[in-house]
Amino acid sequence: MRETLRVHMGWLHSWVGFLAGLLLVLVFASGTLAVFDTEITQWMQPEVSLTQSTTLTPAALQAAAQAVQAEEQKGLSAFLTLPSDRDPVLRVLHYDGYEFVGTALDPTTGALVPARETAGGQFFYNFHFSLRGGNQPGVQIVTFLGFCLLVAIGSGLVIHIKALWPDLILFRPFGPRPRAWLDAHLLAGVLFLPFILFMGYTGTAIHARVLLPAQPWFASHHSGKDKKEKTAPKGRVLQAGPLPPPLAPLIAQARELLQSPDGNLILFTPDEVRIFKSDAYGPFLTRDHADFSRKDGHFLRSATQSSPATATMQLVRGLHYARYAPLSLRWLYFCSGLAATALAASGLVVFLMKRRRSSGEQALFRLAEALTQTTLIGFPTATLALFWANRCLPVTLSGRTMAEIYLFFTVWSLCAAHALVLCMTRHAASGWRQQLGLLAGAGCALPLLDLVSGSHPWMQGGGVFLTTDSLAFCTGLTALFALLKLREDAA
Incomplete structure (x- = not known):
C-alpha cells in the first residue's frame, strides 16, 4: 500500500510540478528580482x-x-x-x-x-504577483499556482522521504546528467524547504480572496496586495x-x-x-x-x-514582501528565491530527461521541451533585453516605459518561436545551444554596455550599479558554463 501511495504521489508530483513549474519559474524569478525592486529602479x-x-x-x-x-x-x-x-x-x-x-x-x-x-523594478514586482495579467486572471492564476506548489512539495516529500538522506549525502553534481539534475533538485528543495513553503503559503493566503469571491469574511481578513x-x-x-x-x-x-x-x-x-x-x-x-x-x-x-x-x-x-528587511535579510531572501527558482527549473529538466527515451519523438513531448526552453532561457534573455533597452533607447523617447516593456515581450516571443520551430523539427539540442549562447552574450556584455553608455558616474551609488552589472555577468557565465557542458556531452 505504501508503494502504491508513492506511485500515485510520483505521478501527481511529476505532472503538477511540470505544468505549474513552467509558470512557477517565472513567478520565483521575478519575485527574486522584486526583492531589490527599488535598487533596480x-x-x-x-x-x-x-x-x-x-x-x-x-x-x-x-x-x-x-x-x-x-x-x-x-x-x-x-x-x-x-x-x-x-x-x-x-x-x-x-x-x-x-x-x-x-x-x-x-x-x-x-x-x-x-x-x-x-x-x-516595479515591472518585476507586478509580474511576480500577476504575470502582468491584472487581477483577473493574472492574480488568480498566480494564486492557483501557489496551491499547486504546496501540492508538489507535499507529494515530493512523500516520494523522496525514504531515500532523502542518502541522496543528500551522495550529492553528485558532476555525475551522469539525470542523476546530477535530480540531486540538484533535491538539494535546493530540502535546504530551502522552509523558505519555499513559507513564501508559497503566505503568497497564496494574501491573494486567496481572488479565488473565494463568495466569502466576505475571508476577504475582510485577507488583505490582498500591499x-x-x-x-x-x-x-x-x-x-x-x-x-x-x-x-x-x-x-x-x-x-x-x-x-x-x-x-x-x-x-x-x-x-x-x-x-x-x-x-x-x-x-x-x-x-x-x-x-x-x-x-x-x-x-x-x-x-x-x-x-x-x-x-x-x-x-x-x-x-x-520584506519591505522592512535590512540589506542582509534582503540578500537572504534573494538567495532563497534563486534556490526556489533552481528547484522549479531543475524539476522541469528532470521531467524531460525521464521521458526523452520513451516519448522523445512525440509532438507533445517536443512542445513541452519548447515551452521549457522558453521558460528557462527565454525569460532571462528577455529580462536582460529589458536592461539593454534601458541603456540603448533614447533618454527623451516619448512612451519610453512601454517601449522597454514591448521589447521585453518581443524578445521573449522570438525566443519562444525559435524554440518551438527547432523542437518541433527535432533540432531541440541546437535550440538549447543557440539560446544559451545568446543569454551568455547578453549577460556578459551588459557591464560593458553600462560602462560605455556613460549614464552615471561610477563613484555615485557604485554599489547599486556594480552589483546589478555583476549579477548580469554571473548570469552570462552560468549560461556559458551550461553551453560548454552541452557541447561536451554532444561531442
Missing part, C-alpha cells in the same frame, strides 16, 4: 543621485503638492512617496494600470530630477482638489501619531490628505494612517487596525 534611472540628503524641506513639499494638483487636473490620481534610506528622492506617482510611475523631485530644492522614463496597491487610487478623479496646505507640519504630526520616521506614503482625495505609515517601519505591513483636511490642514482622524486577525495578516504580508 535606481539602476534604470541613473540620473537620480543616490548620495544626496533625504532631508525634506517645505519648498520641496510645496513643489510636490503643486505637481500632485497638476496630475489631478490631467485626470490622474497622484500620490507621494517621501524619501527614505533606500530611495532618497521625493516621488510623485500614479498607477498606469500596471506599475506606479511618475517623476522624482529633489527633496531639498523640489527641483525636477531629469530621470528617464522606466517601469524599473498597502500601496490597495490604497493608491487606480481610477480617475472627477475634479482636482484645492492646493494642499503646507505638508511639513502635517507630516511631523502624522509621524508622531503613527511612530513612523520616514518613507511615508501620502494620498490625496478632493477633501483630505492621508499620510500612511511607512512599509519599511517593521514586519507588520499596516494601512495605519492619519487624515487631515485638504482645505486648511486640521487633523481629522487616525485609523489603525489592531484586531488579532488583522495583525496576523499584517505580519503575513510584511514577512512576504
Whole structure:
C-alpha cells in the first residue's frame, strides 16, 4: 500500500510540478528580482543621485503638492512617496494600470530630477504577483499556482522521504546528467524547504480572496496586495482638489501619531490628505494612517487596525514582501528565491530527461521541451533585453516605459518561436545551444554596455550599479558554463 501511495504521489508530483513549474519559474524569478525592486529602479534611472540628503524641506513639499494638483487636473490620481534610506528622492506617482510611475523631485530644492522614463523594478514586482495579467486572471492564476506548489512539495516529500538522506549525502553534481539534475533538485528543495513553503503559503493566503469571491469574511481578513496597491487610487478623479496646505507640519504630526520616521506614503482625495505609515517601519505591513483636511490642514482622524486577525495578516504580508528587511535579510531572501527558482527549473529538466527515451519523438513531448526552453532561457534573455533597452533607447523617447516593456515581450516571443520551430523539427539540442549562447552574450556584455553608455558616474551609488552589472555577468557565465557542458556531452 505504501508503494502504491508513492506511485500515485510520483505521478501527481511529476505532472503538477511540470505544468505549474513552467509558470512557477517565472513567478520565483521575478519575485527574486522584486526583492531589490527599488535598487533596480535606481539602476534604470541613473540620473537620480543616490548620495544626496533625504532631508525634506517645505519648498520641496510645496513643489510636490503643486505637481500632485497638476496630475489631478490631467485626470490622474497622484500620490507621494517621501524619501527614505533606500530611495532618497521625493516621488510623485500614479498607477498606469500596471506599475506606479511618475517623476522624482529633489527633496531639498523640489527641483525636477531629469530621470528617464522606466517601469524599473516595479515591472518585476507586478509580474511576480500577476504575470502582468491584472487581477483577473493574472492574480488568480498566480494564486492557483501557489496551491499547486504546496501540492508538489507535499507529494515530493512523500516520494523522496525514504531515500532523502542518502541522496543528500551522495550529492553528485558532476555525475551522469539525470542523476546530477535530480540531486540538484533535491538539494535546493530540502535546504530551502522552509523558505519555499513559507513564501508559497503566505503568497497564496494574501491573494486567496481572488479565488473565494463568495466569502466576505475571508476577504475582510485577507488583505490582498500591499498597502500601496490597495490604497493608491487606480481610477480617475472627477475634479482636482484645492492646493494642499503646507505638508511639513502635517507630516511631523502624522509621524508622531503613527511612530513612523520616514518613507511615508501620502494620498490625496478632493477633501483630505492621508499620510500612511511607512512599509519599511517593521514586519507588520499596516494601512495605519492619519487624515487631515485638504482645505486648511486640521487633523481629522487616525485609523489603525489592531484586531488579532488583522495583525496576523499584517505580519503575513510584511514577512512576504520584506519591505522592512535590512540589506542582509534582503540578500537572504534573494538567495532563497534563486534556490526556489533552481528547484522549479531543475524539476522541469528532470521531467524531460525521464521521458526523452520513451516519448522523445512525440509532438507533445517536443512542445513541452519548447515551452521549457522558453521558460528557462527565454525569460532571462528577455529580462536582460529589458536592461539593454534601458541603456540603448533614447533618454527623451516619448512612451519610453512601454517601449522597454514591448521589447521585453518581443524578445521573449522570438525566443519562444525559435524554440518551438527547432523542437518541433527535432533540432531541440541546437535550440538549447543557440539560446544559451545568446543569454551568455547578453549577460556578459551588459557591464560593458553600462560602462560605455556613460549614464552615471561610477563613484555615485557604485554599489547599486556594480552589483546589478555583476549579477548580469554571473548570469552570462552560468549560461556559458551550461553551453560548454552541452557541447561536451554532444561531442
